[in-house]
Amino acid sequence: MTVRLIVVDDDPLVRAGLALMLGGADDIDIVGEGADGSEVPELVDRHAPDVVLMDIRMPVVDGLTATETLRRRPDAPEVVVLTTFHADEQVLRAMRAGAAGFVLKDTPPAEIVAAVRKVAAGDPVLSPAVTRQLITHVAGNGTDARRPAAVRRLGLLADREREVALAVGRGLSNAEIAAALFMSVATVKTHVSRVLAKLDLNNRVQIALLAHDAGLLDEDGPT
Structure with a gap:
């Protein structure tokens, strides 16, 4: 199965880096990119992704609001949030909204690729230990x-x-x-x-x- 992925981050350098590392995986197809959460509904309508890799902190519509809006839709894609914090109240809010997990921006590339694959297969990317730590x-x-x-x-x-x-x-x-x-x-x-x-x-x-x-x-x- 090829995973259709959208990357949303307000930093063009971060988007470029993610596109480079994820685009090298044979089974991941980056079908769209966005610079703000306000762009997510249109991107999803246009590209029908399986997974959205979403930055939490964006200037107009943040990733939390975008996740909450997206996960209320029927047949919504899975969401993995990007953050710089391990145990952040914002990460918790994303989990309550239905995000399938989070990855840190300094996570090794292979682990980010693995996280996208797991979420596309229906598995959360939070280990039990991380879940307990977060709570x-x-x-x-x-x-x-x-x-x-x-x-x-x-x-x-x-x-x-x-x-x-x-x-x-x-x-x-x-x-x-x-x-x-x-x-x-x-x-x-x-x-x-x-x-x-x-x-x-x-x-x-x-x-x-x-x-x-x-x-x-x-x-x-x-x-």
Whole structure:
């Protein structure tokens, strides 16, 4: 499969560098480039990309607003955000909006190429460890206000699905969840898919954030 990619960054040198490194991959086709988030809707309509590589900080419409707008569309492409920070409140907002992950601008070229491939295949590019780090560092703001709604949403899940959602929130991989809950990895994957569908979420990061908002990841919180 050839991945159709759009690169959006206000720095022409960054765009040129990304185009150079990504354009060298046989299975990635850069079909469009943009200098601001305001250009994203038209670019997506024109080029029908599979993935958008989106800078967070842009002068007119930032990448967060562009991501939120884009991910509300039917059949929206996946979004990977570009940032200079590991644990940034803006990265968290992008995850809540449905971005499939983030990469740092100083990430080695091979890892950025791998991230685009993973996202195009339907896999998030945040490892469980990075997910937990992100939540631990920046997820606390506004949690109390979000808690009642998060608890209600998780109430839609069956008991086993809720256990899996909690394990995802704690940063466990599918193999680790399988071992902890005495089920096969295939069964874990099935439960994760059901959780995503029932809660209308895009990826595991959003499951983790919802579990956090509900208070399930607090040391003394509900179980």
